[in-house]
Amino acid sequence: MKLNDVNKGxxxxxxxxxxxxxxxxxxxxxxxxxxxxxxxxxxxAAPLIFEGGGTPLIRRIPKRGFHNSHxxxxxxxxxxxxxxxxxxxSEVTPQAxxxxxLAKGIWDEIKILGNGELKHALKVSAHHFSAxxxxxxxxxxxxxxxxxxxxxxxxxxxxxxxKKPAGG
Numbered sequence: 769m770k771l772n773d774v775n776k777g778x779x780x781x782x783x784x785x786x787x788x789x790x791x792x793x794x795x796x797x798x799x800x801x802x803x804x805x806x807x808x809x810x811x812x813a814a815p816l817i818f819e820g821g822g823t824p825l826i827r828r829i830p831k832r833g834f835h836n837s838h839x840x841x842x843x844x845x846x847x848x849x850x851x852x853x854x855x856x857x858s859e860v861t862p863q864a865x866x867x868x869x870l871a872k873g874i875w876d877e878i879k880i881l882g883n884g885e886l887k888h889a890l891k892v893s894a895h896h897f898s899a900x901x902x903x904x905x906x907x908x909x910x911x912x913x914x915x916x917x918x919x920x921x922x923x924x925x926x927x928x929x930x931k932k933p934a935g936g
Contacts, residue, residue, distance in 0.1 A: 774871040774890060788796060788822055789798035796872075813840065817885040831894055839929050840876040840877055840917070841874060841875045841876050841877075842875065842876065842877045842878070842879050842895075842896070843871045843873070843875035843877070843878050843879070844878075844879050844880075844881050845865060845870050845871060845878060845879070845880055845881065845894075846880075846881050846882070846883040846884050847880065847881065847882055847883065847884045847885070847886045847901050847905065848884015848885060848886070849870055849884065849885065850870075850880075850890060850892065851885060851886050851887060853868045853869075853870060853886070854890055855888075856888035856889060856890075857888070857889060857890070857891075858890060858891070859890075859891045859893070859902070860890050860891065860892045860893065860894075861893045862878050862893070862895075864893065865878060876917070877895035877896060877917050878894045878895050878896070879894065879895065879896035879897070879898070880892060880894045880896070880897045880898065881898050881900070881901055881907075882898050882899070882900025882901040882902075882903070882904055884905045885904070886907075886908045886910070887908060888908060888909075888910075889908050889909035889910040889911075889915070890905065890908070891910060891911050892905055892910060892911070892912055893913040893915055894913075894914070894915060895914070895915050895916075895917050896914070897912055897914065925934070
């Protein structure tokens with residue numbers, strides 16, 4: 769590299785290319801858009817999945833699985849994990865579980881499961897409890913409080929009116 773080559777090819781104030789202004793400009797006649805086809809018209813832009821008019825890859829591949837966008841995300845926490853994190857007599861709430869790191873991420877409801885041992889009494893509040901978890905918390909001298917979940921989604925059903933046929 770030489771000092772006189774440092775700024776070669778860099779043009780700060782390039783002039784706008786005026787297309788369609790005659791054959792002398794080098795961009796006359798079709799103005800760089802080619803002959804015929806949808807790309808010749810002003811304002812046309814190909815969609816992101818456009819593949820030259822053929823069936824796009826996203827439509828050729830079979831769809832698998834199911835995603836319930838209206839479903840509730842339930843976070844499970846075992847009784848054994850409560851034993852390790854919370855001291856005797858402490859109150860276990862969904863907020864306390866989030867702060868302690870037992871219920872990370874995104875969730876709508878919490879379910880306490882019965883895996884593990886519980887040796888001291890805890891006041892546990894959650895949305896759901898397994899039967900085994902209820903027994904273990906009660907046996908350790910703790911209390912179980914079931915919280916109400918979010919309100920169920922009410923879907924509006926369109927009523928279909930059945931009209932009697934005319935003249936009958």
